[in-house]
Amino acid sequence: MDAEKRLRLAAESLNREALGFDAEAFTHRVLRRLGIKPSDEGCAGDSALRTGHTPVAGPEKGGRRRKSDADASRHTEFFELELEELRSNTTLHTDPRVLRRIAELTELLHGDGEARTWWNQAAQAGDRLAVLTVAEWTRDQAEGRQTRRQLDHGSS
């Protein structure tokens, strides 16, 4: 049986286990822990009817909270913050996984071109997945050159 099929079957077994999980009771436990009154108990939208002290939702003191209208830009912003933090913390740039994460996020947010330098750095530092990525480009480029040569040869 192939790995993918095995994964599907093993995941199905886990998901059957999860069928015994009481999501509603769990939700109540989480809300109680946070001091939030469950909305299905007749207090939806009424913050005065709370079970106790409600911790303030939001980043810890000193964290960042920004307002933005577009969901798409918020999506980007979330990863921009991670990228900004990793790029600025140069002491972490000896860790191959950090270099790869910068490459992944740069690729996602700013495109392939800008990300290449980081992929190369991560590969040079020995990150296995970065090595794989760089090897794939090299192979694609070589195949592209060969195809172009064949096309040129055919047309001449």
Next chain:
Amino acid sequence: MSPDDTERTFTEFVRSYSTRLYAIAYRRCGNRQLADDILQTAFVRVWKAWPNLMHLMDQEAVPLGYVHTAIRNLVVDHHRAAERRPESPWEDERDSQSPAACDVAEEAVFRAMGHELWAAVATLDETQQGLIDLIYVGQSSTAAAGRALGLTETTARRYHEAALSRLREMIGCDTEEDQV
């Protein structure tokens, strides 16, 4: 958004995703009570970031990725605290139950197969494990799983393929038919 909206959207999020995320937490730790505790703590962490995450509810990917990362970190912390040996990365508490506890006979086979498989998955890179969790256990598409983890679709596919290929090396194929 008012504080009530913050609470309402958070409650919706917990209700909608807790079952899927519980399965992922269980995959990571193999113990029902621990999975429940870890998931609760992960949601408490998410609550702190909720004002930034709540606007992304309809995109699903980012909040899901955030909880997934929290689960992963909490399981790692737990293993460190318990000084678990790295050579037994995944133990399923269901293994110690008698076969009669299984709903169907096939379930025992799935569990035995899953034990070897999840132990192999635990040796993969963390990002690849995240993709496996979200694609197979969380039932997301490769593109959505990639978005949740901050990867382009191309990179998510590349990592996924590499993970499958590594798993094939580790666990092999059982039948000739499947190797075709």
